Amino acid sequence: MDGAEQTRTLLGPADPARTIVVAPPPVPARELIERAGATSPGTGHRRVRPTRRLVLTAGTLAVAAGAVAVLRPFDERTPDDRGGPGGAVGTLLVPVAYQFDADPPAAGPQLRTLASKIKDTEYDHRSGRYTYHHTKVWGDPVMSSPDDRYHVAFAGESKVWQAADGTGSQSNTQLEPQYPDEASRDYWQRKLAGPAVADTAAMIPLPPMELTPPPADPSQLRERLKVQYGAGAASKAVGTLYARYVVPRATRAAILRVLADVPGFRWRGRVTDRAGRTGVAVTVDEREHDQQSLLIFDPKTGELLAHELLTLTPVRISAYQLILDTTWTDRIG
Known part of the structure; x- marks a missing residue:
């Protein structure tokens, strides 16, 4: 039994993540943590080596999110942004602004309309040995202070080429630190010795694994998306699915229709994601976990552009996932 399973066993019914769908990573988490914690030769910059507390906080982070307030355009640095020890600045994260912030309508009718009019995307007319995802x-x-008030994490970019049998390659890039609020930024810039420089890892071979593409059949898709556990679990399953598979148009439409029938999703209208792309958004509030889950879809193709989690009290970003590119290819790299 690994650490995650031991933790879930100890928590039992009290585990807030017991219904969360988490796909197995292409690369074991321990290997990724060890790579992130290593010091790059010759740089003199210290990598943050996750402790047990840090890893458990990351697991908790994956199920914590909430309501949205417009603070400033996301990823914008304030005039008083300043480098900490070693010149660290890092990005201050703020929530995405919603078209319908107060009293949003139920998302069902809008999701059904979107499903009926989506068009083909570029990869619908391509084929290849590998699926490719850039996320x-x-x-x-995430790393938290002892009182759990101040948080910092490093964004990471990954590129994954994966064949039908699970084999392929993956590369990872660690990016600058990012903070959910100014207080966290100020606290960690005093604590950290310096910034972690973006560092592109060598290609990592992926082992064989079972991959089952998502079905277009509604009954099978409802099971795949875990809708029996509610809208929160379904939103996380959608994020996992789009980050792993190249989803054809018919299945994209079926996903939207399945979500339309799940109670709890609210329509947020037009938004701009963290990559500057225009999308349409739905959210679901899970008050029992003090969290909100956000899904952003491409209004033309129905593809998932982003999935975010926010805390409700206080309002801040807990996690985000951007799907920057998806396609089929015959080449790696």
């Missing part, structure tokens, strides 16, 4: 993620893992 950016913040919040796994």
Whole structure:
């Protein structure tokens, strides 16, 4: 039994993540943590080596999110942004602004309309031996102060080429530190010795694993998306699915229709994601976990552009996932 399973066993019914769908990573988490914690030769910059507390905080982060307030355009640095020890600045994260912030309508009718009019995307007319995904993620893992008030994490970009049998290659890039609020930024810039320089890892071979593409059949898709556990679990399953598979148009439409029938999703209208792309968004509030889950879809193709989690009290980003590119290819690299 690994650490995650031991933790879930100890928590039992009290585990807030017991219904969360988490796909197995292409590369074991321990290997990724060890790579992130290593010091790059010749740079003199210290990598943050996750402790047990840090890893557990990251697991907790994956199930914590909430309501949205417009603070300033996201990823914008304030005039008083300043380098800490070693010149660290890092990005201050703020929530995405919603078109419908207060009293958003139920998302069902809008999701059904979107499903009926989506068009083909570029990869619908391509084929290849490998699926390719370029993603950016913040919040796994995250490092917290002893009182759990101040948080910092490094964003990471990954590029994954994967064949039908699971084999392929993956590269990872660690990016600058990012913070959910100014107080966290100020606290960690005093504590950290210096910034972690973006560092592109060598290609990592992927072992064989079972991959089952998502079905277009509604009944099978409802099971795959874990809708029996509610809208929160379904939103996380959608994020996992789009980050792993190249989803054809018919299945994209079916996903939207399945989500339309799940109670709890609210329509947020037009938004701009963290990559500057225009999308349409739905959210679900999980008050029992003090979290909100956000899904951003391409309004033309129905593809998932981003999945975010926010805390409700106080309002701040807990985790985000950007799906920057998806396609089929015959080449790696």
